[in-house]
Amino acid sequence: MFPILVDGPAVEPITLAEMKAHLRVDDDADDELIGGLVKAARLMVEAVSRRILIEQRWRLMLHRWPQGGTVLLPVSPLIAIESIHVFDASGAATEVTAEAFESDALSDPPRIMLHGAPEPGKIRNGIAIDLRAGFGAAPDAVPASLRLAVKILVAHWYENRGDVAGEQVLPPDAFALLAPFQRARL
Structure with a gap:
């Protein structure tokens, strides 16, 4: 990641x-x-x-979902997960629905727990997580x-x-x- x-x-x-x-x-x-x-x-x-x-937008790239389905985020504090996309073998992106994951901004480090998100088809960089992190905008x-x-x-x-x-x-x-x-x- x-x-x-x-x-x-x-x-x-x-x-x-x-x-x-x-x-x-x-x-x-x-x-x-x-x-x-x-x-x-x-x-x-x-x-x-x-x-x-101060609030910033970040993109995290993963090759695969981690064992156990919990992604530990390297940036904190987490404000929000904006989107998660999974790429198939041809590079086409599919957005992961909000029902397929849960974010925990209060844990340290913040984490995402998956509930049936699809597996990527690409060998490298098959998952993109867009998020906002920081203490706030001001x-x-x-x-x-x-x-x-x-x-x-x-x-x-x-x-x-x-x-x-x-x-x-x-x-x-x-x-x-x-x-x-x-x-x-x-």
């Missing part, structure tokens, strides 16, 4: 004005830099926490600690542009804010 980003977030979890106020920057000379740092920090927070901050839907982690990262990167040699790691205070959201790897 591999996730493909279909549509990124419409907004970032921290606005440019909010970030500039946090950095105490009054002029507009670094707006592009600060905006880029906010996006990079969001991506870093999403990667470390293994959570999508910045205020993102937990405050994750928004603060983004601000800390941006401030760290902004203040240390080109000045840091050696290994780059998350500032300890940002990492501490992300720890409760990390999913254990077994």
Whole structure:
């Protein structure tokens, strides 16, 4: 299974004005830099926490249904399953009806339980699952600690542009804010 980003977030979890106020920057000379740092920090927070901050559309491709009929989704939190398509040997798609699966957005990781979905005819990429994931569409839907982690990262990167040699790691205070959201790897 591999996730493909279909549509990124419409907004970032921290606005440019909010970030500039946090950095105490009054002029507009670094707006592009600060905006880029906010996006990079969001991506870093999403990667470390293994959570999508702002609503995004994703497509998951599977070769076959897993044994037991439960698909563990690699992106969370799950907002909704938009559609599931199964492809036959010729590549024609058939939509799986809503009665043939059930989504569980509250489990960690989120999952889909199948109830008689058809088997794919293609050997590779026979199943496409389109979904929306994230805490919500607006910045205020993102937990405050994750928004603060983004601000800390941006401030760290902004203040240390080109000045840091050696290994780059998350500032300890940002990492501490992300720890409760990390999913254990077994």
